[in-house]
Structures are given as structure tokens and as C-alpha cells.
Amino acid sequence: MKLRTVLFIFYLIQIGFTLTMKYLSYEGDVSPELKERILKFFTEEDLRKGIEYSRSGFFASILSDLIDFIVAGIFVFTSVSARLEEKISEKTGGRFYITVLLFFFGFSAIQFLLAIPFQYYFGFVLEHRFGFSKMTFVEWLVYTGKSLGLGIVGGALGVLCVAFLLKKFENAWKFLVPIASLVFGLLFSVLFPILITPLFYDYKPIAEGSLKKKINTLCETANIRVENVYVIDESRYSGHTNAYFTGWGENRKIFLYDTLIQNHTEEEIVSVLGHEIGHWTHNHQIKDIALNTLEIFLLCFLLGYLFLRFKKEGSVRLKEFYSPSTLPFLFLLLSLFGSLTRPAWSAISRFQETQADEEALNLTGGDKKSFIDTEVKLAKDNRSRLNPNRAEVIYYHSHPTTLERIEFAQRWKK
Numbered sequence: 001m002k003l004r005t006v007l008f009i010f011y012l013i014q015i016g017f018t019l020t021m022k023y024l025s026y027e028g029d030v031s032p033e034l035k036e037r038i039l040k041f042f043t044e045e046d047l048r049k050g051i052e053y054s055r056s057g058f059f060a061s062i063l064s065d066l067i068d069f070i071v072a073g074i075f076v077f078t079s080v081s082a083r084l085e086e087k088i089s090e091k092t093g094g095r096f097y098i099t100v101l102l103f104f105f106g107f108s109a110i111q112f113l114l115a116i117p118f119q120y121y122f123g124f125v126l127e128h129r130f131g132f133s134k135m136t137f138v139e140w141l142v143y144t145g146k147s148l149g150l151g152i153v154g155g156a157l158g159v160l161c162v163a164f165l166l167k168k169f170e171n172a173w174k175f176l177v178p179i180a181s182l183v184f185g186l187l188f189s190v191l192f193p194i195l196i197t198p199l200f201y202d203y204k205p206i207a208e209g210s211l212k213k214k215i216n217t218l219c220e221t222a223n224i225r226v227e228n229v230y231v232i233d234e235s236r237y238s239g240h241t242n243a244y245f246t247g248w249g250e251n252r253k254i255f256l257y258d259t260l261i262q263n264h265t266e267e268e269i270v271s272v273l274g275h276e277i278g279h280w281t282h283n284h285q286i287k288d289i290a291l292n293t294l295e296i297f298l299l300c301f302l303l304g305y306l307f308l309r310f311k312k313e314g315s316v317r318l319k320e321f322y323s324p325s326t327l328p329f330l331f332l333l334l335s336l337f338g339s340l341t342r343p344a345w346s347a348i349s350r351f352q353e354t355q356a357d358e359e360a361l362n363l364t365g366g367d368k369k370s371f372i373d374t375e376v377k378l379a380k381d382n383r384s385r386l387n388p389n390r391a392e393v394i395y396y397h398s399h400p401t402t403l404e405r406i407e408f409a410q411r412w413k414k
């Protein structure tokens, strides 16, 4: 069988699989046993609200996925990509890096124009319908414009950097690309709160008072400096609550949404912080970056090998490996491999989240009540789906379900 046919079959399987998962996700898990366990902590109303929110925009999201697949398919299985590069190359007089940039902009512009109605529907219409978003249309436009601008600048730099390595180092690129991505990953993690967060939020160190005292005690137990806890003003955008951390080593910072502080007791906030510190003390971010680098390293070898095989067969129109028109082909391969490795990444992430939950309970001296109350409140405030489909959880979810986390806390022992 021709490689092109094999690729096309995998492409179709991926479309079918994605749509099947969408359907399963819509259905959720309707077993009466699960419902009984959920109703120990939540009301029928909570359950219904979560289902309603997660089901909203079902057809739009299917349409959006299909459009993405079709665009990718057209670029890979027809000569559109190669012809676009030739057209651009004519205009730029064959100058390589400008051609790469313009190709990238053209390819992104097509995807962007097709995605914008969906962004508006999901990010503005639905978020308002469910009472989450507080942005006016203009504010939403500014917010989306900023995110898009950052994406384009970041993407363009990444593509230029990879194009440079591929063109300059015919063999060594397989080692240099993973190293470059490692360096960028570490840099990005440190620079994100300094360069990117201020573009969207105002943030300041957590205020003096009883909460800070409690956080102090928590941080002493965990051996962490308190200066690194910040509050960001999510409330200007939405009612969603969250906490996260960025950076590594001495540069690590914890961010708490102000919405979290408004809606939770001090003990509950301490529990959330304990979870974030758990990620910190277990070095999850460094481990993820290391694993990621290893994956990129393996992918580089695989992509290099597959490119040569496809090129030899000649059934997919490919120029050089470093040609911009090869990009959609590589993206498709990456998305196929991504689908295969996704469940492993999700499982690792869920394992780490449980470790962090355990740390939260350890650090707060086993304050199960605050932990469980937090989970219940977070799920209610964010209209979480309480009965997600099992296959969806295994394949996509980065966190255990709310119920699993609550039951884990109940079982926790020193």
C-alpha cells in the first residue's frame, strides 16, 4: 500500500475518533451508581448545570473541528501547499526566510479567518450566556487581538528558528531542535509572568492580613518564600476561578485569581495554595519539560525518517524538508502522533495532580473539610461537568474528576 494511502487512512481515523469522542463527551457517564456518589456532595441542579454548560456549542465545535481537518487535508493531500510556496517565492525573489515568514502568515491567516466566528461564539456569546464573561464586545476584541498577536509573534519566531536549524544543520538539526525547544521552554516559563501576564492582568503581591499570615505558615511548613505569591485581577474578565504557578528555581511564582479570594474562605485558599506548592515541591514542571524534550527528540528522528520515505515514494508533493510548504505535512504527522501519545500525557498529568492534592492535604495537616469544600465550590462556580465520560477522562483530562478528588481526600491518611 502506498504511504500516502496509509496517511490518508490515519487521517480519516483521526477525524472519526475525534467525532466519536465529542459524542461520548456530550453523553457523559449516565450510570446510576456514579450519580448516587455525586449526589452525596452536589445537588441535581449542580449536575444539570454542569451538563448544560459542557453540552453548549456542541454542533459548533464539531463544525470547527471538521473545518480544521479539511483545511489540513487540502494542504497535505493536494498541491496547494507547494503552489503557495512557489507563488510567494516568486514575489520574494527566492529569499528563504522571508518566504518562510510569508508562508507562515498566509497559512495562519487562513486558519484564523475560519476560526474567528467560532472564537466569537465560544469566547463571547456562550461565556455571556452562562454568566461567566464580564467583557464588552470591544474589550473582548482587544483581549482576543492581544492573544492572537502574541500567538503570531511567538509562532513566527519558532518557525524561523526551526527553519534556520533545519537549513543550516543538515544532520545535527535532530539534536539541535530539541535542545532549542528545551532552552525556550525554560526561558518562557521565567519570562511569561514578566512579559506576558502584565499584558493581560494587573498583579500585586498578596495583601497583608490574616490570609497572608496563614499563607506564611503554610510556606514555612513547605520551605518556600512568601514573596512569590501574587494576586491577579481575573475579575475584570470573568467569574472563573483558578490558581497556577510559573517559573523554576528561585524564579517560581504562584498566582491566585482575585475571584478565588473573593469566593473562598482563607482555609480553602490555603488548601488551593497547598496544591500549587505540591506541584512545586515535586518539580512537576521540570519533569514535564524534560519529558517534552525527550518526545521532541524522538519525533525529530521519526519525522526526518518519514519525510525521506514519503519523498522517495513521491506521492505527496514535497519540496525540501526545510521548505515552508512542508510545514502542513509535518503538522499533520505531529497531530497524528499527538493523538497516539495524548492518553499517556493525560495520565501523567492526572498522576501529578493527585500528588499535588496529597501534598495539599499533608501541608494543611489533613484539612479534608477545606479541601472538599474547595472542590465543591470550584465545581459549582465553574459549572464543571460532574459526570464526564470515562473514555474522555482517560484520553483528554489533565485532572482527575471532581468526584475522584473529593473521594481521594476522604480516603487520605497521614
Ligand SMILES: [Zn+2]
Pocket: 275, 276, 279, 353, 356
Ligand atoms: Zn494542579
